[in-house]
Amino acid sequence: MIRVLLEPGSAAVGRRVGLLEGEAHYLRVRRARDGDPVELRDGKGLSGLGQLILAGKIWSVEVTAADRAARPAELTLAVGSGDRDRFAWVVEKATELGVTSVIPLESARTAGVASRLRTQHVGRLQRHALEAVKQSGTAWATTVEEPLPLADLVARAPTGQGWVADAGGAPPPAVVGVASLTVVIGPEGGLTARELQLVHDAGYAPVCLGPHTLRFETAAIAAAAAATAARLRGSHG
Template identity: 35%
Template sequence: MAAPRIYHPDPLAAGQTVALSAAASRHAQVLRLQAGDALTLFGDPVRGGEWAATVVSMGRRIVTVRVDAHRPVEREPGRALHLAVGMPANERMDWLVEKATELGVASIQPLLTARSVLRLHGERADKKVAHWQAVAAAACEQCGGNRVPMVHPVLTLQEWLARLVPAGQAEVRAWLSLADSATPVARWTTVCPNVARVVIGPEGGLTPQEETTLHTAGWHPVSLGPRVLRSETAALALAALVALAAHPQPAPYSRI
């Protein structure tokens, strides 16, 4: 039986003893781990990969483990896909974050757009983002991914575009569109380089003004076909196509 996987986003070294976070300790306790049991730590921001580890002690609140050998294994797609999504309502954003993480997206940017139903601000937005980040970490524990996608703070489309640095030669930028002139995603993925950044509208889609803003900023429309998909369905269909079309070797990794 494979050792349980636990997210530990700190640099590690063989032989050191570390205390797991409160959340990770609760996870280990729920799994009923005992001293001497094996587990796998992942999330090292310096070396990546994963670490074999052994439980040293099970405290009431904190679990300590000994770090053993590093395994330089990565299971990320060969292309880094950054999704910017007009947040769907209810529990659909949770589902989107979980499944997009399983498919290997590099980051998720929740967007407030003109037609967004879910409108988050201030402390409520911060709590939601922390929740979605925890959903992403749990999805990596399950699926074997060693790079947890960053879930960025909620921004309006205009705020987000203003903060982006210019795209380099290895990056393409697009938005999902129903326009007849949009490039089919299946064709677009064949020429897409190492990094793709894609905007997906909320329920009701992007407004013509928002699409004009993206086009003026150098973004290109791509299409998943004539059917009108829910935003979370569209995001996952796109992520699956990009992952399947990617070169087998992981691209240079970036969470931004």
């Protein structure tokens, strides 16, 4: 069944609502027709059903079911703000894995990256998260925050658990609970020795994500997958 995106908070059973901008093109590509059943998502917890309505060239949907999924346990990736296109891939995959927030980190080795993610790119990345909602069926889109200096992140020590990707660390825990978890991933070239020490001192436990050097986007998704799997094990006792 086709999934379509609505404005957050607009869905109510029996209500006819418009679709999010850009969805009309998607429906044309999918050769959707008036009356087709669809799944509904808004990236803010909606898991609903509806029926498409085509009036002239304008698409809308009549909502037939509108359930709300609880927000998942907090899982934040704080990732060195490298190349913005590769960062978009991180956001997409993070949404599929249930990451609640992504923070682009500014550090010593991100300043010289000409194509790095900047504040003006955050809106486009948030749209990537919504597209991942549509593809994967999850009810919640990852929130993409504005770039944050590493010093500001460590100044607000982690709420709950904190990990930092570090080749000298232990493997990630096999089981974790539902307490919030923040994972720090350095940029291309890694965190400097001083930065890594600052993160350690702020309470982030070093974890090793593999035997080889990883690109920042690979490390971010490896960490998200490890955390998600560990939580699943914890939820199954």
